[in-house]
Amino acid sequence: MDIRDKRILEALQEDATLPVADLADRVGLSTSACWRRIKALEEDGLIARRVALIDRRKTNVAMTVFVGVRTSRHSMAWLDAFRKVIQGIPEIVEAYRLTGDMDYLLRLVVPSVEVYDAVYKKMISEVDFTDVTSFISMEELKYTTAVPLRYA
Incomplete structure (x- = not known):
């Protein structure tokens, strides 16, 4: 894993809904190269899954x-x-x-x-x-x- 992979992971931990093009701009890659890295991170198990974080207070479990x-x-x-x-x-x-x-x-x-x-x-x-x-x-x-x- 290199610095770009780490930047991709950091960005996805903040917001997993980022469009690949925006993520690619952030880490200095082309969209296709960024997409390939994301797929490789998923295949290697570094990205285990992507989820939505729910506001517990708004769902009455504060x-x-x-x-x-x-x-x-x-x-x-x-x-x-x-x-x-x-x-x-x-x-x-x-x-x-x-x-x-x-x-x-x-x-x-x-x-x-x-x-x-x-x-x-x-x-x-x-x-x-x-x-x-x-x-x-x-x-x-x-x-x-x-x-x-x-x-x-």
Whole structure:
């Protein structure tokens, strides 16, 4: 990947709807050369997909809740059951397996504490946990979907 590929990726992370001609002008390429590079970046898997980012406030899911999960069960069967449960809950938008004191961290977007409580009850009715700790975000200080490219 060269500097032009990085510039293409930076621009697409800002706005994936940019016309190829405009993108080509930004990075100093012809339209066809730019299009070929974009296709190569897609084929190489560097561009995994293109999506629309939705304004959570306008769709009534402005509340962010982080949920830390601990379990005493570390079997593949438990993990598979947990994955199945969280895949079926659209309010859970991110989930991570961690090192340290907490086993899993979830990020949820919900309209209210009542909706979060319903999600919580669904989770605990389907999977056994040792501990579930919730953190309601009071303010979003930084949010981005852009990946830093200086390491690529």
